[in-house]
Amino acid sequence: MSPTRTRPHPAAVVAVAVLVMVIAALLWRSDLSGTGARNVGGTGSPVAIANGTSCPPTITNPGGRNNYRAGAPLDAPMGTGFVVTGVVRDTACRPLPGVRVQVWLQTATAGERDHRTSVLTGPDGRYRVDSDPMVAQFGEPNVHVAHDGAVGGAEDGWRSVWQRHVLDDGDTSATVDLVLVPA
The missing domain is CATH 1.20.5 (Single alpha-helices involved in coiled-coils or other helix-helix interfaces)
Incomplete structure (x- = not known):
């Protein structure tokens, strides 16, 4: 035994x-x-794109749609101390003006469900959102950036995409570019 x-x-x-x-x-x-998710924090620098090149489309990543709300207010003030910027292009790398981009993130004073705004891209496809500084949620600071091609029931011609990206504690900016494909 x-x-x-x-x-x-x-x-x-x-x-x-x-x-x-x-x-x-x-x-x-x-x-x-x-x-x-990828780390998008820091100072960010514009990406030079040569004529005749193609840009790979942005793919929705897991977690990108978390706490998304259709029709976030346009140009709602979100504070100062943190800046989210980016350029919205098509797959031929041409800037897309007038495209609605929504940004949301966790701050010390508001959660992701409430701390959000939408902005329209400028003539050069660029957008900018000023916010209070982000704070970690579930262990890591993160920012969500989305384009919803069907806000308010009206199609804008571009497929929707939702992104969630991480940052480092103390980052004061994030750069999130989007490349959209036709709907």
Whole structure:
């Protein structure tokens, strides 16, 4: 008769510890965990695009639509201390003027469900949203940027896209460009 084991086998302990470390490393940052989120914080710099090139379309990433609300108010004040900018283009890399972009994020005074605004892109396809500084939500600061091609039931001709991207604590800006495809 063999003795009954009262403790886990050392190989099993090592295997579980290695598995936990691998999972923790993968989940350390969303840009490494398969959510499609990437770090967009910092100063940002304009991207030069050569004539005749094509721009890959922006794909909605998991979490991008979290807390989205159709028809966010246009040009609603959101504070100062953090800036979200970007350029909206088509797949031929041409800037798209007059496209509605919605931005929302968590701040110390408001949650994602309420802290949002929509803006229209300028003649050069650029947009800018000033906000109070973002704070971490569920462990990491993040910003959502979206284009909803069907706001108010009217199609604008461009497919909807929702993005969620991470930042570092203390970032004062984020750059999120969108490339839209026809609806």
